[in-house]
Amino acid sequence: MSLENSNDRRDPEGSVGHVTPQKLVVEQPLRLACGIVLPTHTLVYETYGTLNQSRSNAVLICHALSSNHHAAGVYEDDSKPGWWDHYIGPGKAIDTNRFFVVGVNNIGSCFGSTGPTSVNPETGDPWGANFPPLRARDWVESQKLLMESLNIDCWAAVIGGSLGGMQAMRWSLEHPDKLLNAVVIASSMKLTAQNIAFNEIARRAIKSDPDFCDGHYLLEDKVPLRGLALARMIGHVTYLSDELMGQKFGRDLRMGDLIQGKTDPVEFQIESYLNYQGDKFSDFFDANSYILITKMLDYFDLAREYNHDPVAAFSHAMCNFLVISFSSDWRFSPSRSQEITDALIAAGKSVSYIAIDSEHGHDAFLLPNQRYQDALGGYLSRVADQLEGVAP
């Protein structure tokens, strides 16, 4: 497998340019947290930047619920950049002139890595609803196999937002000597009852769709589009702030008129927007993956095996931490990041915490924001300085 990256590393536009996903078939068995063993599994991934001589400048990007390995750059046949393109590239916060950046699609997802849409070798049919339940630690273990195949011994940083931050935290406990830094953005040590409630409603929306066929819709040549669209709409509202929705849509109408004496149908802009987002999502995401990964979110509880004591948990970590939260994020509120920071401090770890003002809700972790960019870039610049021997 090639670790070279064909992009111009000094691209003045700050883009990693054209990228090509790669595929790794991991031949080693992966024992999942549930006890089930995947004899082999496939991981689709992308890399940006160049691995240095000492193979010490690798950064792992962990995706959240619905994204994937395509974190930066563009494909030949698609002008849409990767989901974190604003933050990954030459001269950007995650600087591909200095770091070798790895984006991976995790197992259980639906963008080429082994998941519910893959064929179960034992049956010859798609796994569908029979795909084993997953935990964030399973993603970490699978990512570690990718790491080994890339011949990387230690990540300069493991970085992620939301569920991605959970993976970064789990890395710091499961393989403390395999990362120097964990960047935990808009994340939480465990979901609240309200978080779980929204996830459960989304799952029930999917399961209520007759085309779900108890999760075996692929065998029936059906797709539970209506249920998946609803699930996404529910999620989407919780990723946005009330304030932003007010600014962006307010009570503007897309159709009809609310003056009296009319019976014409009325549609608010926000309704149209949400319906569009739901429908778009249902065209590319897999319903079983949505159920599987929302359950993974619900089940995540960083300190469960540490007697529910996050300080005891983090005492196992050896890396440095950067924790970032966003003011209007009510899905994973700043309080959750403060809990992480408090536990890290109590465990005597090195942690930088920055609370960013943003009106973009949970989605803020994906969006341009100067202060966020400066904080992430500043922190990682120092990491690169240390790797390059510029800083102590």
Next chain:
Amino acid sequence: MSLENSNDRRDPEGSVGHVTPQKLVVEQPLRLACGIVLPTHTLVYETYGTLNQSRSNAVLICHALSSNHHAAGVYEDDSKPGWWDHYIGPGKAIDTNRFFVVGVNNIGSCFGSTGPTSVNPETGDPWGANFPPLRARDWVESQKLLMESLNIDCWAAVIGGSLGGMQAMRWSLEHPDKLLNAVVIASSMKLTAQNIAFNEIARRAIKSDPDFCDGHYLLEDKVPLRGLALARMIGHVTYLSDELMGQKFGRDLRMGDLIQGKTDPVEFQIESYLNYQGDKFSDFFDANSYILITKMLDYFDLAREYNHDPVAAFSHAMCNFLVISFSSDWRFSPSRSQEITDALIAAGKSVSYIAIDSEHGHDAFLLPNQRYQDALGGYLSRVADQLEGVAP
């Protein structure tokens, strides 16, 4: 029609005791805001307490999205008290020893008053999805016809929470000389984009259910139970606060175990609770009513006809106002009540505003709370004193 109430008016238990719903067939045509005329319509209502000689002590209770005329007391065959029984009764905040209290099920709803499940006399079939779109003002006009049939000239107070508060505000503008007081609880002058978003997801959940049959499920002998349950689950989460859900359910499991090495299904208590609430609701509420009334909520905009100026709107009001909000209510946050209060003050109206600390979210307006009870009771006690000539 009898205005007498057979209850013991000095019931030491503070209950209005057994109650019986009454039915009024309004023979006068009702022109709806959309322009459509209902030639006749039926209203189901209940009364508690006794109308005084001067017919001046009548209080109207306006229900919200999913409730009805049964606000207090119990039916012979059902031990479950009315939805506001804690606040209505002899010696209670809305004191039936002093007030004649009227609870009415509004048109478009599904508890006996004319609505989508009623037969459209023009077709002989249930109205279903063809029931005309409604506005809060239509409920007010219909309530005014009930008022006239009861031979009441002026309400001592019109009281309501949530959508009920919208009716109270609308009463104050449409018929300023027909009420002395408006009590507006956990309400808003208009919904935010986020409010509308949640309502639209609920509506789409209903419409996505194949048993919805484009709203004509009654003709097909079907009921969109799955969609309606989902709609209720979405609503329900937004009525509760994050904090309360954390206290009440946390991450407790109802089934299964999250330790590693298990593949058994896991269910959180909050999942079980929500699913139960959804299923229970779908057994008694009508899907078309849910769509109709959530749209009524979305369309409500107190100051639309007053050049979007709430001060100009409220300048038409003649009654006194009591406005109440609850700290953890994120569906109709205290800011919304403050906006109402600010506009009333700017319009030179008499307004008392009380912000109640509560962890119960939007649902707080339905639940026992000493400070809330004292505020409502204190305000209304003074209203009764004035009616009875005890206070100036």
